[in-house]
Amino acid sequence: MNALVVEDVYKTYGGRPAVNGVSFSVEEGEIFGLIGPNGAGKTTTLRMISTLLRITSGRITVCGHDVATESDAVRKIISYLPEDAGAYKDLTGRAYLKFMAGFFADGGDAEKMVMSGIGIADLGERIDSKVDTYSKGMMRRLLIARAIMPAPKVAILDEVTSGLDVINAFEIRDVIRQIAARGVTVVISSHNMFEVEMLCDRVAMINDGKVVLCGTPGELKGRFEASNLEEVFVKAVKK
Amino acid sequence: MNHLLNIIRKELRELMTVGSIVSVLIMVFIFLGAGTMMNEQGDSITTPSEIGFIDGDGGPWSDRTVEILVAVYMDTYGLSEEEARGFVKVIEVALDDNAVVVERMQSLGIDAAIAVGPGYSADLDNKVRATISEYYIFTNPGLLGSAGSSMTSLMIGEISNRISKELVFDIIGPDDAAFMLNPIKGTDAHTYMNGEMHAGVRPLDISMGIMNQTLMVPVVIMMVIMMIGSIVISSMGNEKENKTLETLLTMPVGRTAIVTGKILSAAIVGLVYGLLYMVGMMFYSKGMTNIGGLGGSSPADLGLALGPADWLIVGAMVFLAIFCALGMCMILGAFAKNYKAAQTMTVPISVLAIIPMLINMFASWGSLPTAVQVPLFIIPFTHPMMVMQNLMFGNTSVVLAGLVYLALFAMLTIFITVKVYKSDILLTGIGQTKLARAFARKKI
Known part of the structure; x- marks a missing residue:
């Protein structure tokens, strides 16, 4: 069953097209990657899926809910982690998770959600330190925990390991694999094609606001006789 | 409702930091100190x-x-x-x-x-x-x-x-x-006011008496508006700079709740800080009164005291004006790219708060020409600043018109704010609109 369907979606900013007829679908429990260079339209597409931007034309459904007409229902089942996202600096990690959990549950359920978030973040005693004092890796762990703790049906993660060191990036990729194994659909965007190749079940390559290729990393490499996705992308764009 | 409370709690925790409370308390102590100094100086004149x-x-x-x-x-x-x-x-x-x-x-x-x-x-x-x-x-x-x-x-x-x-x-x-x-023999002054002749009182005594009662309110309103304006716009700037706004907007909570939560929490902080300022200003004002016998006549003795209904109107106007200010700041804050840009956006709000405050110090509503009254009426902050004087002198029509105008203005600003929060502008900025792009092309 498709958890996410993007059908012929266009987005223009003041007449300038940013997304130019993008279509793809993602199955439940799948890790799906959107790859492409900067400015290709990845973030705009993710923002439209997350109900942050209005669609100029086309249709997006998340678990059957239309993002344009049922945005409240969509927000209850998705979790979006923007690129370079931050948290409220004057709150502690625990207070931040508590604040976010408050939108999904009350009382004991919210408390359980926070405890689950604290477990995912794995920050030890630092969970009670102010977010302002966190390193980039700690901040990203906290934000991933925030995104995952409400057990969303679809997690949308934009440049999820951007700027992280090797160990932090490795651990975060591991967390993503674990949540997908629990049935959560994950959509990630990245211009790090090696990461996408390691992590994703399927990928869509976007260039100039259009999907130029879509398939499993193995299929795409085979089709273009390439050793990695980066090579596939270069060959696809030149073609 | 829980979502609204959740947002208010978080906003209050962020707004009422030790640093911000200390800076307000320092201001209050400065007023207290200045008032005490004025008192001492006043005493030195009379000794x-x-x-x-x-x-x-x-x-x-x-x-x-x-x-x-x-x-x-x-x-x-x-x-x-x-x-x-x-x-x-x-x-x-x-x-x-x-x-x-x-x-x-x-x-x-x-x-x-x-x-x-x-x-x-x-x-x-x-x-x-x-x-x-x-x-x-x-x-x-x-x-x-x-x-x-x-x-x-x-x-x-x-x-x-x-x-x-x-x-x-x-x-x-x-x-x-x-x-x-x-x-x-000593002069026997008579002053006709509000349909009544007051013996032994000169206009100067009345002015000084009214000033002592009403001057503080506009100053405190101006300070509160400038302060909460800065708080709200900076909060929006921070949300954008730290990229927390995008996350917040994808939470299962209505945009109206986000807007209301931010406005209400800033209003609560504004009122708390406003009360603190009021205490400091009272001491300062007492010190000023002590200098050179600026006491004047008591408005109560002249039949100018405000009744409970009048105070209710004053309170409603202050509340609505704060709401208008917050709505305007939320709209301006939506266009702030970061904290630094947000700081400059407080200027128009400050100017709009200072103009009626200054005019109120030197003139009453009735003494102003129509050409000044009209723009002054349009500025929402004018009404709570002038309401006490207008009520004292029976300008009921101006007060009621101001009340209705403020209510409409507050509703309009909240409506526009929610609209802006539901639009793409919040994330993409105004530079992405057709109009802005056409303007940019023309400039090139």
Whole structure:
């Protein structure tokens, strides 16, 4: 069953097209990657899926809910982690998770959600330190925990390991694999094609606001006789 | 509702940090300190200070002048003769050397002295106008630094009056002299106001009395609006800079709840800080009143006291004006790219708060020409600043029109704010609109 369907979606900013007829679908429990260079339209597409931007034309459904007409229902089942996202600096990690959990549950359920978030973040005693004092890796762990703790049906993660060191990036990729194994659909965007190749079940390559290729990393490499996705992308764009 | 409370709790935790509370408390203490200082300065005016009498004449009239000076001190400050003599320091020094005069004044620790020169007594005996000179050591350039010289001048005037009396007594006798020197009885003022004649009151007394009651409200409103404006716009700037806004907007919570939560929490903080400012301002205002007897008449004595319904209107106007300010700030904040950009966006709100505050200090609504009234009416912050005066003087139609206007303005700003929060502008900025792009192309 498709958890996410993007059908012929266009987005223009003041007449300038940013997304130019993008279509793809993602199955439940799948890790799906959107790859492409900067400015290709990845973030705009993710923002439209997350109900942050209005669609100029086309249709997006998340678990059957239309993002344009049922945005409240969509927000209850998705979790979006923007690129370079931050948290409220004057709150502690625990207070931040508590604040976010408050939108999904009350009382004991919210408390359980926070405890689950604290477990995912794995920050030890630092969970009670102010977010302002966190390193980039700690901040990203906290934000991933925030995104995952409400057990969303679809997690949308934009440049999820951007700027992280090797160990932090490795651990975060591991967390993503674990949540997908629990049935959560994950959509990630990245211009790090090696990461996408390691992590994703399927990928869509976007260039100039259009999907130029879509398939499993193995299929795409085979089709273009390439050793990695980066090579596939270069060959696809030149073609 | 829980979502709204969740947002309010988080906003309050962020807004009421130790740093922001300390900075507000510092402001309050500055007002308290300034008020206390003003009080002390005011007290220093009403307590006697020592004065020098430089006798360069040595004649009978110079001795008499010292006696008159002592009598003036006794009458003015209610002192005994012995106490009064302690304040009058007779200085035996020649008047032709200023350096010596100053040196003597400094050694006695006095900063004001009056002097009579040779021929002073002879002039008075010969019916020639005599001269009294004044000497000062000026060390305090502040507002009240000149108070001593004013007192000395008043004393010279009183000395002149009393010598005049003594001279006339000798010629026409005490009864006729008392009449001739003061033939007009104290004035009996009458002022017509609000359909009623008030005896023993002048417009100046009324103005001062009303000012004491109403001046503080506009100043506090201005400060609160500037402060909460800065809080809300900065909060939006921070949300964008830290990229927390994108996350918040994808939470299962309505945009209206986000907007309302931010506005309500800023309003709560604004009211708390406003009350603190009010306490500080009250002390400052008391200090100002203590200087030079600026008390004026009590509005209650003049039938100008506000009733419970009036206070309800004042409260409603203050609340609505704060809401309007917050709505405007939320709209401006939506266009702030980061914290730094947000800071500059507080300027228009500050200007709109300062203009009616300044006009209110110098003019009443009724005294303004229509060309000023119209733009002033459009500024929402005018209404709570002028409402007390308008209620006192029965300008009910202006008050009610202002109330309706404020309610409509508040609704409009909240409506626009929610619209902006539902649009792409919040994330993409105004630069991505067709109009902005066309404008940018034209500029190139």
